[in-house]
Amino acid sequence: MNSKRILLCLCGLVPAVLLLVQCDKIPKFGEAGGTTVNDSGEQVRDIEATDFDSFTAIKGKLVVVDFHADWCGPCKTLGPKLKTISAEFGDDVVVGKINVDDAKNLASRLGVSGIPDVRLFRDGSQVDRFVGDIPGTLIRSKFQAQVTLLEMAEKRSEDPDAEAPAEEPIQRMNKDWMPEGLEKR
Structure with missing residues (x-):
């Protein structure tokens, strides 16, 4: 009788184990080819080093680039914050993530020495930057x-x-004054 119970238990576990193996192959909700779409429709993209220049040159949007690594603890906590906060701004903010392990030359060229390193771009020019996992309120104020x-x-x-x-006209400064104790030569 004990052997039948063990056999029934094993038979009950086998489909669960097979299901777990199959679940890893099913794409997660909202993911398609490296692009994660959050609830607002805004995208957080994994970008390659070769796409960096064209991605940061997007006109009319705040482009946020997050340099991260899979093994970095602060990067894992900052990523969801960036996703949530960028969703609050809708189409005005686009976030791209670059794995520094895959893009060592780009990270070196840009001087990325600590991660997470987040850089903000407007019309191709870097306008702000922060390193480390900072509070969401500070990120939100930088984005705003x-x-x-x-x-x-x-x-x-x-x-x-x-x-x-209206700009006030520039007036020349009078340069004839001297500090006390000094005389003109």
């Missing part, structure tokens, strides 16, 4: 500042006749 600047630039380009802020 850059998105606000993007919106201001977009408004200026849409309405070139809009009045620019």
Whole structure:
């Protein structure tokens, strides 16, 4: 009787083990070919070193590049924060992830010495950077500042006749003064 119970238990475990093996082969929800789509429709992309220049040159968006590694603990906690916060900004923010183990030459060229190293780009130019796992509120404020600047630039380009802020004329400084105790030669 004990042998029948053991046999029944083993038979019950075998399909579960096979199911676990098969589950690893099924793509996870929201994943397709290295691109993860979060709930808002915004994408967090794994990008290659060869695509870095074209990715950072995306016009009209805040482009965030996260240099990370699979073995890095802080990188694993920062990744979900970046995904969540970028979703809050919708289409204004695009996040790309570069594995430094796969892109050693690019990381060396850009001076990535510690990870996670996150860089923010607007129209191909780096505008901000932070290293390490920082609080979400700080990340959110960095994103907000850059998105606000993007919106201001977009408004200026849409309405070139809009009045620019009045600038005060530059006045020359009087250079004839001397500190006390010094005399003109």
